[in-house]
Amino acid sequence: MRHCSRGADLRLLPVSPAPDASRLPTALDGLRVAVEGTRFPLETPNAAAARSGRGELLNQLRDYIIPRANSLDAPLLAVVGGSTGAGKSTLVNSIVGETVTTPGVLRPTTRASTLIHNPADERWFTGHRILPELARLTGESAGAHDPNTLRLVSSASVPAGLALLDAPDIDSVVSANRDLARQLLSAADLWIFVTTATRYADAVPWELLQQAIKRGTSVAVVLDRVPMDVMEEVRADLAEMLARQGLGQSPVFAVAESKLSKSGMLPVSEVTRIRGWLGSLAADALARSIVIRRTLDGALDSLDSRARVLTEAVREQQTIAHELQEAPRTAYTAAHQAVQEGMQDGSLLRGEVLARWQEFVGTGELLRQLEAGVGRMRDRVVSALRGRGRAEPAENLGEALHTGVAALLVSHAETAAITSARAWRATPGGARLVEQHRELATASPDFGARVERAVRDWQSDVMELVRQEAGSRRTTARFLAFGVNGIAVMLMLITFSATAGITGAEVGIAGGSAVLAQRLLEAIFGDQAVRTLSVKARKMLMERADALFSAEQERYTQVLAEVVGDTSVPDRLTPALAAVKAAR
Incomplete structure (x- = not known):
């Protein structure tokens, strides 16, 4: 495996002071309530985008921002995501060293979600601290392929302080899988983006990478199944693309095209560097904290623009609702005048x-x-x-x-x-x-x-x-x-x-x-x-x-x-967002 790893750069990135442990979670919960209260029932020009943005913001507040702000010392959650057939599950199994998630044969290959954690960290994931809407399963349950479930696997091969989550395909033909994949990526401290030598330039992954950039999510890239004769060329091209998109500081790992073992694993040599880098993050409290804080800060920084979009959409709804109210009022006022004249x-x-x-x-x-x-x-x-x-x-x-x-x-x-x-x-x-x-x-x-x-x-x-x-x-x-x-x-x-x-x-x-x-x-x-x-x-x-x-x-x-409903409801997003800013 040839790679370019810049894990050390993450430790040098500046981060803001630690947020107030008591005020910030309370302010964030107030923002969550305000976002939940926004509605876009009218089919206005920006309604569809606003509904989507509302859902994404709510999911990230519930799944990541609020729980992470409440527990900065919780294990780092690395979500492994990528396109269909990129080899995500195989990579996860190879990193862990045992079969913890089953690669699929049919498309979509990964239908549900599997979270692998150290036995010492079990308490962080058995409850509903993160991804509260997903039911928890353990073992080989019949519901393991249900997108509405989160299968928990305890493995001593995963170092304490780190958890890996094998997510559904981001370009799945099943819309529910695509939506879940995006939701899981928004809940990540670190997104390990897996792509292949033939698909690294696809549009869908880069769309999600752009979201990661906007929200400050820490990203590592694994370029899988790379033929040895084009290794340098492909890796250099990908690195250049990442740099152009503002991800030049992201670690990049290249995995050579290899024959899998009888148990479906990659050669140990191909995952040693990735496994070592993840192990160093788990072992180094400072490095882990930097990744967590960087992603949390990025998510908090994104709240302003995302909430502003919702506020503008709410105002658009109110304006259109007023126009719809005035139209019959004007028409029947004219009818009154016409009758009076008659x-x-x-x-x-x-x-x-x-x-x-x-x-x-x-x-x-x-x-x-x-x-x-x-x-x-x-x-x-x-x-x-x-x-x-x-x-x-x-x-x-x-x-x-x-x-x-x-x-x-x-x-x-x-x-x-x-x-x-x-x-x-x-x-x-x-x-x-x-x-x-x-x-x-x-x-x-x-x-x-x-x-x-x-x-x-x-x-x-x-x-x-x-x-x-x-x-x-x-x-x-x-x-x-x-x-x-x-x-x-x-x-x-x-x-x-x-x-x-x-x-x-x-x-x-x-x-x-x-x-x-x-x-x-x-x-x-x-x-x-x-x-x-x-x-x-x-x-x-x-x-x-x-x-x-x-x-x-x-x-x-x-x-x-x-x-x-009531079009006179005051704007609650703006003061809620101001409270979050003050609490930071």
């Missing part, structure tokens, strides 16, 4: 309503003679109606008004629903919500029925207004000529026209209907009372319309709340 522009006083009004007053000729004198016309209408029952025409007019108002409300509610759904589809994270809740693109199925009830209730309110205003006038000839229903529908009529009170040739047919109705009511109640009644009637109708629209808008609010 109640004042005279558009409801045409068609069926106009026909029923003419039926109510007895003849369309009355309206055409309106310019001749409203006072004289009012007297003629009252005279014509006195003593005659107007119940049926009043009911027909009331029904026509009811239909018109209901259609106005339904139309604008449908428009608001369509507008809200369109805005959500155009907003990041909103398209999926609309897809999952297709009912949001239209008004509620029972909205029409609720509108019908609301308009009828409003008409009842108007009649009650008339009764209260009439008081002692109920026995007058003018009041009796129209009755409560007739007066109520005339009040509704003037409620729907902003032209009420205007006279002259410029008033159209619809406006003229409202003018005549107003003059008839003024003959009963007086000018001021009619103005007050019409304002009250319009206000009561708009209040009912607001209640209907608010209920429709609430559908969007509820869907968003179910997905996003």
